[in-house]
Every structure is written in structure tokens, then in C-alpha cells.
Amino acid sequence: SQELEQSPQSLIVQEGKNLTINCTSSKTLYGLYWYKQKYGEGLIFLMMLQKGGEEKSHEKITAKLDEKKQQSSLHITASQPSHAGIYLCGADIGTSYDKVIFGPGTSLSVIP
């Protein structure tokens, strides 16, 4: 099984609706990164969270790292077609080198 899991695997929402994507780890998260990937392209860095309870926002996207530092949620408010893509979480779980593991991704489609 994956060390880092994401739910849901895919999501189809109507434009204007809110949505949440979750990222869960069985280990403590020392750093949690959210990326967005357009189909067939590279990953675009969205934000990084480090401290339990930390919350960051970028435009209409908000991410939070829970107090126990084993789960993060990404919330999109009033979704737009430009939000469509694959959202990946990446995590530093404290290995010996600066390794980041990635979740399998959540595919988001926004219907106009």
C-alpha cells in the first residue's frame, strides 16, 4: 500500500462548487507539499505546510495540516474550470536524506 494516500481518487464537480481533497499518512509529516499537475505536464508547486494546525491560502485554494501532523486537506472554494487537473500531495516523513514521497494524486474535473 502507498505510504501516502489521497482521497478521493477522482472528483467531478460543477463550476462554483466547493471541494476538499485529503492526504493521509501513516507516519508523522514533517513537511507537506501540495502540487497541481496539468495533464501531461510537470508539477506546479502550490504551498508547503510544516506545523501542526498550520493553514495557508493561495487565491481560492486553502490547505491545512492537522494537529497530529498525519493528514492534510486541500479545499477549493467556488471551483472554476482552471482548477481542473491532478492534485498531488508530497511529504517529508523524516528519512535520512531529503526524500519526498508523493501520493497517487486526485484527478479533478470542473464542469462549466
Added chain:
Amino acid sequence: DVKVTQSSRYLVKRTGEKVFLECVQDMDHENMFWYRQDPGLGLRLIYFSYDVKMKEKGDIPEGYSVSREKKERFSLILESASTNQTSMYLCASSEGMGNIAGGLLYEQYFGPGTRLTVT
């Protein structure tokens, strides 16, 4: 803005060919990484480098080698391409080695990817 570029967006090679994938970053980053991305398997780390001429194996180094002769450039080499190396290859860079105890972490910035097909 950090810019990470990769030499090709699409590449088609024959089995047995030697393949070079180039990655260049323009932000004087210490660390550089090569991943491959496959459906159902996510991103897997092939190799990374934390300094010029230094390299470390990732999770799936077999069949690959790397070269970092200059700080800004990190090359991935497939010595003898095989069909199971057909994949999306992503290069990334980060500012430096993090320090978890000190709460210092650096995000990775990715290139646009190279979709390699080996026939």
C-alpha cells in the same frame, strides 16, 4: 521565479539505444532530482544529487545513471533503453538539504516533463 527546463517534451527511442535526458535549473539550487511517473504507481525517485559530481540512488535506480558536472545541469542516462522504461520523466530542483530538527524544509520545483516512448 524558479525555472526548470528539460531538453525534450517528447522522445521516441528504440530498444537498446542510449538515451540522454537533460535538465537545467536557473536558480542556483543545490539539489536536483529525477523521477518517473507511471499510472497507478505515482512518482518514483530514480536518482538525486545534492552537489556537483555527487549522486545518490533513489528507489528505482536500476537501468539508469546520472551525471552532474555543473551545478545547474543534471542528466539522466538510460544506458540501453528498454520498453519498460517508457514513462513520463520529471526533473526537479530544490534550494538545499532540509533540516527537519530545525524546521527547515525546501520545496521542489519541477520541469515540464519528458514523455519517453521506447519501441
